[in-house]
Amino acid sequence: MTFGFSPSLRLLKSSEFKRVFDKADIKVSDKNILILARENHLEIPRVGLIIAKKNVRTAVSRNRIKRVIRETFRHSQHSLQGLDYVVLARKGLGELDNRQLHSLLDKQWLRARKRSASLRKSDQSSPKKPDRARPPVD
RNA sequence: CAAGAUGGCCGGGCAGUCGCUGGUCGUUUGUUAUCUUUGAUAAUAAGCAGCUGGAGGAAAGUCCGGGCUCCACAGGGCAGGGUGCCAGGUAACGCCUGGGAGGCGAAAGCCUACGGAAAGUGCCGCAGAGAGUAGACCGCCUAAGUCAGUCGUAAGAUUGGCCGGUAAGGGUGAAAGGGUGCGGUAAGAGCGCACCGCGUGACUGGCAACAGUUCAUGGCAGGGUAAACCCCACUCGGAGCAAGACCAAAUAGGAAUUCAUUGGCGUGGUCCGCGCUGAAUUCGGGUAGGUCGCUUGAGGUGUGUGGCGACAUGCAUCCCAGAUGAAUGGCUGUCAGGGCUUCUUUUGAAGCUUUACAGAACCCGGCUUAUAGGCCAUCUUGCGGA
Numbered sequence: 001m002t003f004g005f006s007p008s009l010r011l012l013k014s015s016e017f018k019r020v021f022d023k024a025d026i027k028v029s030d031k032n033i034l035i036l037a038r039e040n041h042l043e044i045p046r047v048g049l050i051i052a053k054k055n056v057r058t059a060v061s062r063n064r065i066k067r068v069i070r071e072t073f074r075h076s077q078h079s080l081q082g083l084d085y086v087v088l089a090r091k092g093l094g095e096l097d098n099r100q101l102h103s104l105l106d107k108q109w110l111r112a113r114k115r116s117a118s119l120r121k122s123d124q125s126s127p128k129k130p131d132r133a134r135p136p137v138d
Numbered sequence: 139c140a141a142g143a144u145g146g147c148c149g150g151g152c153a154g155u156c157g158c159u160g161g162u163c164g165u166u167u168g169u170u171a172u173c174u175u176u177g178a179u180a181a182u183a184a185g186c187a188g189c190u191g192g193a194g195g196a197a198a199g200u201c202c203g204g205g206c207u208c209c210a211c212a213g214g215g216c217a218g219g220g221u222g223c224c225a226g227g228u229a230a231c232g233c234c235u236g237g238g239a240g241g242c243g244a245a246a247g248c249c250u251a252c253g254g255a256a257a258g259u260g261c262c263g264c265a266g267a268g269a270g271u272a273g274a275c276c277g278c279c280u281a282a283g284u285c286a287g288u289c290g291u292a293a294g295a296u297u298g299g300c301c302g303g304u305a306a307g308g309g310u311g312a313a314a315g316g317g318u319g320c321g322g323u324a325a326g327a328g329c330g331c332a333c334c335g336c337g338u339g340a341c342u343g344g345c346a347a348c349a350g351u352u353c354a355u356g357g358c359a360g361g362g363u364a365a366a367c368c369c370c371a372c373u374c375g376g377a378g379c380a381a382g383a384c385c386a387a388a389u390a391g392g393a394a395u396u397c398a399u400u401g402g403c404g405u406g407g408u409c410c411g412c413g414c415u416g417a418a419u420u421c422g423g424g425u426a427g428g429u430c431g432c433u434u435g436a437g438g439u440g441u442g443u444g445g446c447g448a449c450a451u452g453c454a455u456c457c458c459a460g461a462u463g464a465a466u467g468g469c470u471g472u473c474a475g476g477g478c479u480u481c482u483u484u485u486g487a488a489g490c491u492u493u494a495c496a497g498a499a500c501c502c503g504g505c506u507u508a509u510a511g512g513c514c515a516u517c518u519u520g521c522g523g524a
Contacts, residue, residue, distance in 0.1 A: 005157060012463065015426080048463060059198090059497050063467090067158095071468045074157065098468080 005074045011048030011084060020048075020086045026115045028108050032093040035112055037083045045080040047073050049087050056094035065089060068098055072105040079113050 011017055024036040040046060049069055051062045069087055073080070096104065 003156065010463075013427085014463075017463070050463080060495095063497060066464095067467050071157080074468090102468085 003074055003077070005070060005077075009044060009046055009073075009077065011046050011086070016046075016084065017048055017050075017086060020084050024086075025119055026083070026112060028112045028115065030090075030104065030108060032090050032096065033104065033108060034088040034090060035108055036086045036088070037112060037116065039082060040084045041082070043081060045073075045077055045083055045085065047085045047087065051089040051093075055089050055091045058094070061094040064098070065093055065101065068101045069105060072102060072109060076106070076109040076113075080109065080116075083112075083116055085112070 011020075020036050020038045024038055026035075026037040028035040028037075047070070049066050051065055053062070056062045056065060073085075093101075
């Protein structure tokens with residue numbers, strides 16, 4: 001089992017981001033952070049980050065937050081398969097130190113994983129599967 | 139040793155482990171092309187492994203200056219902007235170096251938006267009589283002229299007033315048209331003189347800004363403000379790597395050719411004609427996306443030479459980030475710093491905590507601002523010791 005973070009695990013185009021924003025199946029939020037997710041019909045999970053300058057002032061803390069998010073995603077990737085995630089920073093995220101960020105994110109990924117499990121269960125039970133008809137990329 | 143001044147440097151180290159990204163070489167697989175066709179070679183894409191590079195002194199603010207790119211451009215003027223003691227350095231600058239002047243400091247040293255106020259215009263609150271070809275509020279004076287009184291035969295003397303004189307003194311103000319002294323006067327006044335100061339012209343030194351205790355000359359007219367207009371000198375085209383160049387899906391629309399065509403629709407009374415409409419191929423523009431620009435440069439380091447210095451130059455040597463939903467990191471241990479608490483006479487020990495400001499985005503030269511903590515050199519002053 002590898003824990004790499006190659007470009008195939010990232011959202012790279014604005015169209016891919018837009019797909020998640022258009023219809024997010026899962027929303028996990030906290031005071032400082034918001035995670036949106038949608039099925040991607042791939043074996044792997046993918047993640048994209050939106051850390052607005054408005055919410056985190058200095059470039060140094062924006063970079064730091066992105067690194068920690070990628071790091072936690074990298075370690076949790078095998079329990080997050082099959083979805084595209086977009087992580088948005090909210091105000092106050094820049095004030096947390098690395099230790100707090102790690103524990104916060106680990107908690108959020110766990111919640112996202114539980115939500116996706118229950119989503120699949122209900123998906124299988126219902127006969128209609130609207131997302132399957134669509135192609136992965138709009 | 140203490141206080142201070144100037145210039146420069148560092149801005150956590152090491153190890154383990156898991157990652158990201160550029161380069162290189164090897165290898166595997168796919169695709170394409172060529173040929174000497176059970177394969178080989180080349181190009182290209184993806185994966186894997188090895189080796190190797192990977193944030194700053196400010197990468198920041200985007201305030202100046204240049205390179206580079208595209209656009210514009212005969213030449214000159216006007217308008218507008220910028221700069222503003224002198225000389226030098228530089229690709230250039232509003233930067234730097236050296237010098238001058240003025241100011242601050244006991245000194246080392248520091249600061250200065252430092253051209254022109256006799257080209258013109260404007261403004262100068264309050265106070266004050268007066269604030270700009272000055273001015274009479276208090277004060278001082280009553281010489282000249284004149285009126286009245288007193289004394290006197292008269293000439294005249296004297297007292298008070300009018301008309302006035304006066305910038306010495308008081309007072310106002312940030313500022314009141316040189317200062318001190320003597321002469322002078324009715325009282326005064328550069329009115330005259332001496333010294334000081336100031337202006338102008340020589341002379342001397344200096345490339346120059348400027349200085350001079352050298353000479354002559356002017357009684358001194360001419361307050362401030364040009365980060366007010368303005369004048370003078372020099373200087374400035376615009377936009378920026380999202381510049382710009384190239385490749386190029388899908389969809390819609392365009393052009394050409396061919397086919398279908400004596401088809402359909404519109405125009406028209408009708409035919410011809412004209413326009414629209416179908417299919418295929420090709421073409422050019424161009425969006426998503428991609429490639430280049432993209433890091434070898436006014437380059438770094440060492441050393442010699444010239445220069446007070448900024449800097450210039452010779453030689454040797456090195457290649458030192460190139461991401462693009464945006465890499466340069468996370469965790470653990472340990473060491474070195476900082477802070478707090480406890481113990482301890484000190485030295486020190488233990489525990490906890492923290493590690494400044496801040497992240498390249500085309501590249502350089504500056505400026506400005508932020509910055510925990512630490513180091514080095516030189517200089518000044520004070521104290522102590524030898």
